[in-house]
Amino acid sequence: MATNHEQELQRANAVRLRYGENEFHFGDLRLPEGEGPHPVVIVIHGGFWKAMFDLDLMTPVSEDLARRGLATWNIEYRRVGDAGGGYPGTLQDVASAADFLRQIAPTYQLDLSRTVALGHSAGGHLAVWLAARHRLPEGSILRTSNVPLAVKGVVSLGGIIDLELMWKLIHYKQRIVSKVEVENPVADFVGGTPTQVPGRYKEVSPVALLPLHTPQILIHGDLDVNVPVKLSSLYKELAERAGDQVEMISLPNVEHFEIIDQSSEVWTKIVTEVLELTHS
Numbered sequence: 001m002a003t004n005h006e007q008e009l010q011r012a013n014a015v016r017l018r019y020g021e022n023e024f025h026f027g028d029l030r031l032p033e034g035e036g037p038h039p040v041v042i043v044i045h046g047g048f049w050k051a052m053f054d055l056d057l058m059t060p061v062s063e064d065l066a067r068r069g070l071a072t073w074n075i076e077y078r079r080v081g082d083a084g085g086g087y088p089g090t091l092q093d094v095a096s097a098a099d100f101l102r103q104i105a106p107t108y109q110l111d112l113s114r115t116v117a118l119g120h121s122a123g124g125h126l127a128v129w130l131a132a133r134h135r136l137p138e139g140s141i142l143r144t145s146n147v148p149l150a151v152k153g154v155v156s157l158g159g160i161i162d163l164e165l166m167w168k169l170i171h172y173k174q175r176i177v178s179k180v181e182v183e184n185p186v187a188d189f190v191g192g193t194p195t196q197v198p199g200r201y202k203e204v205s206p207v208a209l210l211p212l213h214t215p216q217i218l219i220h221g222d223l224d225v226n227v228p229v230k231l232s233s234l235y236k237e238l239a240e241r242a243g244d245q246v247e248m249i250s251l252p253n254v255e256h257f258e259i260i261d262q263s264s265e266v267w268t269k270i271v272t273e274v275l276e277l278t279h280s
Contacts, residue, residue, distance in 0.1 A: 013066070019075075019100035020093070024082060027075035027097055028055065029108060030066035036109025038071040039116070039278035042098055042130065042151070045074070046121025046158075048185035049090055051081030057260075058120065064262045068271060070278060071110055073101060077126075080188050087191045087200055088141045094126045095133060095144045102149060114278050117154045120260050121227055122189075124159020125206065128216065132209035142203055153215040153277040157259045157270070158227045160186070161218070161235045163205035164194045169228060207235050211242035217273050218246065221254030221266075249273070 014030040032038055043062050047053020055076045062072040077093035078085035098117070105112050119127030131154040136143045160166050167186040171193075187193050190200050202208045216239065218232040232248055239246045251259065251266050258264045 017100075017104065019097045022078060022084070022093070024076050024078045025093060025096070027073050027100075028059070028062065029104070030062050030072045030074070031108060032066050032069045032071060034069075036071075037111035038069070038109060039114035040071045040073060040101060040110050040112065041065055041274065041278070042101075042115065042117045042127070043072050043074040044094065044117065044119035044123035044126045044130075046119065046123040047079070049080050049086065049122045049189040050185065051079040051085060053079070058123070060262055061118075061120075061260055064267075065271070065274065068275065070274070071108065073097070080185075086189050087204060090189070091126070091129065091133075091142050091204065092144050094130060095142070095148065098130055098149045098151075099145050112149065113152070115149065115151050116274065116278050117151045118157070118274060119155075119159060120157040121256065122160055122185075124156035124227075125161055125163070127154050128156050128159060128161050128206040128212070129204070129209075130154070131214040131216070132206045132212045135209040135212065136203055140203055151214060152280075153217065154212075155217045155219065155270075155274055155277065156232070157219050158221060158224050158232075158256050159218070160227055160231065161205075162207040162231050163190065164201050165207075165231060165234065166227070167194055207238055210239055211244045212239070213244065215245045215277065216247070217277065218248040219251065219259065219270055219273070220248070221251045221256060221259050223253055223255040224259075226256040247273075 043058045045057040062074040075097040078089045080086045117127035117130045220229045220232040236246045236248045
């Protein structure tokens with residue numbers, strides 16, 4: 001007998017699939033109406049890579065994009081607080097979840113030549129990293145495939161795409177405001193500070209893997225206090241200097257979570273960018 005969750009997925013024309021053996025190795029695939037092959041959006045949730053946040057954060061986004069004609073693969077992965085979460089497990093999981101699309105594409109009529117990665121906050125980091133992982137050095141523990149699934153483009157929604165800069169912003173804010181050292185989610189995720197594990201930051205942070213040779217769209221609210229907009233604007237400068245194609249959209253008077261709210265005025269603009277990227 002189907003569980004309540006499985007029944008909800010069925011009603012939404014969706015199915016939960018496992019891409020690995022761990023309890024967090026799964027994703028929800030939603031298909032649009034009509035015959036395929038369908039463009040695919042790999043949807044990646046955020047939450048500072050912490051176990052308390054899960055893929056349900058991006059369920060409304062996934063449902064909305066599926067209604068607009070896009071297959072969505074909303075993935076779960078091990079996070080900080082889960083056994084094996086953080087570096088390297090989180091990144092290995094996201095890579096495996098993306099590559100798993102090759103196995104299911106024939107069954108679900110997916111057009112992998114039109115695959116886009118989209119993520120919010122820490123999920124924005126993971127989405128851009130997916131587009132960057134082909135730049136990992138030989139022998140890297142994060143290189144899970146010799147031929148990673150290529151994405152046609154990537155959309156970062158308030159993404160943490162420069163981990164060293166984000167670590168510094170959190171670190172110095174703590175020193176100035178609270179006068180005490182508290183947790184730094186970036187260090188918790190990577191397993192140390194940029195000084196302690198510089199090699200990890202070079203393989204984990206998208207800005208350190210430039211150029212990506214993949215179109216990138218950076219969408220950021222200028223009122224974002226969780227992930228300052230300067231992360232996207234500075235990244236854009238560096239990426240373009242490296243030769244990448246980058247579009248940045250700064251949204252006035254928009255904060256961190258409004259950017260994934262389908263009832264907000266900015267959502268239509270975001271959807272337009274995603275549709276143009278998948279259909280270009």
